[in-house]
Amino acid sequence: MDLQAIIDDIALTLAERRGEGKVADYIPELAKVDPHQFGIAVTTVDGQVFTVGDAATPFSIQSVSKVFMLTLALGKAGEGIWKRVGREPSGTAFNSIVQLEHEHGIPRNPFVNAGAIVVCDMVLAGHKPKEAIGEVLRFVRYLADDETITIDRAVAKSETETGFRNYALANFMRSFDNLHHDVDHVLGVYFHQCALSMTCRQLSRAGLFLAAQGADPISGYSVVSPKRARRINALMLTCGHYDGSGDFAYHVGLPGKSGVGGGILAIAPGKASIAVWSPGLNKVGNSALGSAALEMLATRTGWSVFGA
Ligand SMILES: NC(=O)CC[C@H](N)C(=O)O
Structure with missing residues (x-):
């Protein structure tokens, strides 16, 4: 599977929709962020990193x-x-x-x-x-x-x-x-x-332990037990997108956590940790384009906790 080609194509397909959604203006500092930004970073459990778009730009990770x-x-x-x-x-x-x-x-x-x-x-x-x-x-x-x-x-x-x-x-x-x-x-x-201000690349790296049974596969250090990693993933799947959690599970099928800065961390257990960022939010406060990008990624990779 050519992950780079997949995310390049997702970024290209979504290019014309950049700016979609509404930035979180109830936090004045976040209202200043340019809504046209968009980035994806995927860190796989074997330590490879794939990025596209504004994956090196720090953003407010919020929730x-x-x-x-x-x-x-x-x-x-x-x-x-x-x-x-x-x-x-x-x-x-x-x-x-x-x-x-x-x-x-x-x-x-x-x-x-x-x-x-x-x-x-x-x-x-x-x-x-x-x-x-x-x-x-x-x-x-x-x-x-x-x-x-x-x-x-x-x-x-x-x-x-x-x-x-x-x-x-x-x-x-x-x-x-x-x-x-x-x-x-x-x-x-x-x-x-x-x-906390992080780039997609940093965020996907930080979530990697959740994709690898609680241990960081790159350093080898254990962060949490496999059971705890599984449970945190379960909570992300059921509660990570507020009243949009059911919809996110339906369309993406991965544990995920969103923030009103427009970032989403998604975990493909055994495969990869993924961070997407686009500041425009949908009605329930989750990144509009970020959710769309993750749905495309999950579909094209077959990464879903509910079966390929
Ligand atoms: N969903 C969010 O990201 C909300 C976090 C934000 N700091 C708040 O408290 O409103």
């Missing part, structure tokens, strides 16, 4: 970071985390507050904002916010084997100034005792993790 935070929290607190956050698809928007009241401050899953905020609270345990942010950055640099990855302070500041809904979610959960630290501290960690 894709929730996969790495969940991995960290599971490492720290183990399966005990599931007492404070669920594992079911939400069927609601990523920043929805309605379910939280019915479900007594326990978010549906770790990938909606409320769930990710609880996960931040877990990672914060025993740390000052700065140390927790440092831990996240170190972890992602380690996974991507790239010390140049940074957090975009302007994006973190922009969200701190305008993240009213996230403050509402956090305060609400605090009232149910499902946050154990200061709301400002927890959100400080949350906004900085969302502001």
